[in-house]
Amino acid sequence: MRRADRQIRTHHAVVLGSGMAGLSAAAVLVGHFDRVTLVERDTVSPLTSGQGHRGVPQSSHAHGLAFSAVQQLERLFPGLFRQCVTAGAVQMEAGSQGRAIYHGHTLRQAPSDINTLLATRPFLEYEVRRRVLELPRITLRENTEAAGLIADASGDVRGVQVCPAGMTALAPENLEADLVVDATGRGARSGAWLERLGHPRAPEERVxxxxxxxxxxxxxxxxxxxxxxxxxxxxxxxxxxxxxxxxxxxxxxxxxxxxxxxxxxxxxxxxxxxxxxxxxxxxxxxxxxxxxxxxxxxxxxxPCGIRRRYDKLHGFPAGLLVIGDALCSVNPVYGSGTALAVGQANALDTCLNRPDGSLARRYFRAAHRVTNLPWWLAACGDYSLTRQGKRSRLLGNGFQRLMAAAERDPRTASAVLKSLLLVESPLSLTRPHILRQILTPARVRQVSPA
Ligand SMILES: Cc1cc2nc3c(=O)[nH]c(=O)nc-3n(C[C@H](O)[C@H](O)[C@H](O)COP(=O)(O)OP(=O)(O)OC[C@H]3O[C@@H](n4cnc5c(N)ncnc54)[C@H](O)[C@@H]3O)c2cc1C
The missing domain is CATH 3.30.9.10 (D-Amino Acid Oxidase, subunit A, domain 2)
Incomplete structure (x- = not known):
């Protein structure tokens, strides 16, 4: 047996979906299972660098990585940052090369040690897919659609039903697995599949x-x-x-x-x-x-941010995990999706390295810790934009004051930048110095030296 959870066999793991979450999960699982199969609905192997595919409609929109995404990816794929820059991605020192304007205030620019990447999603996915497919014992089954789960008599998941893409009316093929990881994005159907097997649906939160x-x-x-x-x-x-x-x-x-x-x-x-x-x-x-x-x-x-609270379910079946947008999908204007997906994959690695109790329970709790603060940061932003009323006005005013302070004060600017790029927890914005900057009337506030 490899290092994985002693409660599960570690012969075969199947990952559904080969987006950023699925690729990262596969890279983790290959360190713990004898073989890993990646099931992808689209045909992706003939794609050249920068070419998108149908299942990833975000391909043609602005794309960049939060600093935490760079760190998390580098942990899984050492040297990926250099590889991407060599292949043509734009390297950005975020403190002085990013211009952020909110409420008419421009975040004060200053050199930082926060280096990150700007490149389209298909470019990044291509570079990561190359790395994953170089790993031993990984098989990509493309043009193949996951259509349901296979369970044993106790309700635990023992594999997945697959069929040629778009042909779900055909009799499915059973792909047996010791662990199935659903990384099929925000439209994931694992909740419905579990319900069909008699399990409760996870509570879903929407913003x-x-x-x-x-x-x-x-x-x-x-x-x-x-x-x-x-x-x-x-x-x-x-x-x-x-x-x-x-x-x-x-x-x-x-x-x-x-x-x-x-x-x-x-x-x-x-x-x-x-x-x-x-x-x-x-x-x-x-x-x-x-x-x-x-x-x-x-x-x-x-339309909305969605998170599925599998961490709140009791008696979740063994043999299934959910990752990436399938678990928590945040408004893309905050640019945190990749960081959260890859962060969850690294959390899975940590759980598999310390086998102790139910893998699902430990993983979903760890994944919740990865996503919770960025989820709330995005929720507060969305709330202040989409709702009327006192609370949303308060949030909007608070953010406006924060940005006014971040335009003048380098320490506040640095803290805002680090929160936006997930370098630091947004709770760092409650430090006394920053609160003073926000709460003190502007006319008596001293501008700190640059
Ligand atoms: C407009 C937009 C802009 C964004 N910009 C950024 C950004 O700048 N920075 C950032 O970090 N994040 C950004 N994101 C978010 C980011 O793209 C995702 O959060 C992140 O990549 C994680 O995605 P995922 O792998 O979980 O899911 P997805 O990217 O949705 O991948 C799911 C994969 O599963 C496959 N699939 C689906 N159903 C099945 C099935 N039944 N069987 C087999 N395969 C299936 C799909 O073909 C696809 O390949 C943006 C999102 C959007 C919508």
């Missing part, structure tokens, strides 16, 4: 976002905005429109417009640019009017 992305890539060199590599303009309740303008691989920049509620960005090129001009700083508008678009405008609507 309304109702944000629509519209994105287009332009041919522009990485230094078109001087030192800046990404510009974020956050939406507010007064102006429920935001944008991300980010350098991506191969001398392209992506403009992702984000509109809440009825403020959906338009799909015609002139309307798209006019919408951007109403939100973007002038230097961006200037470049957009002369830049050559390299693709069509693409939309993605994100």
């Amino acid at each position: 309304k976002a109702d944000v629509t992305y519209a994105s287009r890539h332009f041919a522009l060199s990485p230094d078109v905005l001087g030192n800046d590599r990404v510009v974020l303009v956050g939406a507010t309740s007064a102006q429920p429109r935001g944008l991300i303008f980010a350098a991506q691989e191969r001398n392209t920049w992506v403009l992702s417009l984000q509109g809440y509620g009825n403020h959906r960005p338009p799909g015609d090129p002139a309307g798209f640019l006019a919408y951007a001009a109403a939100v973007a700083p002038q230097d961006i508008t200037h470049h957009l009017h002369t830049a050559t678009p390299v693709d069509e405008i693409t939309f993605h609507r994100f």
Whole structure:
């Protein structure tokens, strides 16, 4: 037996879905199981670098990694950061090369040791998939769709039913496994499959976002905005429109417009640019009017954040785990999805290294610890944007004051940056110095030296 949980056999693990969560889970499981099968509905192996696939509609929108995602990925795939930069990803020192504007206040820029990556999701997925498929004892079964679970008489999961993609009406093939990990994204059906086997459904929490992305890539060199590599303009309740303008691989920049509620960005090129001009700083508008678009405008609507509280279920069956967006899907404007997915994979590794009691119970608790604070950070942001009333006004005002302080005060700016990039817990924003900056009326506040 390998090092895995003594309560489960460690012959074969199956991972459903080969997005960032599934690839990371597979890389972990190969260290604990004799063999690992990755089941993916799309055909992914012929894809070249930067080519997206149907199951990942976020492929054409702005994409970057929080610092914690870089750290978590590096733990699983040593040297991945260098590999990506060599292959063309944009390296960004976040303190001085990221421009973040919220409530009209620009986060004070200052050099930091926070290096992160900007690259499209298909680019990153390609580089990670390459690394995973180089690992021994991993098999990719693409164009194959998971359609249900197999259970034994006690209700524990013993494998998964699969069929050729889109052919769920056919008699499924049984793929037996000692552990099945569902990484099929936010539309995951493992909850329904478990219900069919007589297990209760996990409580589900939702936070309304109702944000629509519209994105287009332009041919522009990485230094078109001087030192800046990404510009974020956050939406507010007064102006429920935001944008991300980010350098991506191969001398392209992506403009992702984000509109809440009825403020959906338009799909015609002139309307798209006019919408951007109403939100973007002038230097961006200037470049957009002369830049050559390299693709069509693409939309993605994100109705709500969802998290499934498997950690609250008693008597969860052995043999199944859930990871990534399938477990916790956060509004993408916060850019935390990859960090949470890969963080959960590393938490799984820790659980498998210390076999003691139920793997499912320990894993779901550990995964909850990874996701809980970023979930609340996003929930507070969404709440302040999508709800009326005193509490949401209070949140909005608090964030506005925080950003005003972060524009003037380097220590506050550094703390905000570290929270946004998941370097530090958002609780660090409650340090006395920062609270003083937020609460003291501006006219008596001293501006700290840069
Ligand atoms: C518009 C947008 C922008 C985003 N930007 C960022 C960003 O800048 N930074 C960041 O960190 N995160 C971002 N995210 C979030 C991030 O993409 C995800 O949170 C993260 O990659 C984890 O995804 P996942 O692997 O869990 O799921 P997914 O990426 O959804 O992958 C699921 C995989 O499962 C496959 N699949 C689905 N059903 C089945 C089935 N039945 N059988 C077999 N295979 C199946 C799919 O084909 C797919 O390959 C963004 C998300 C969106 C929507």
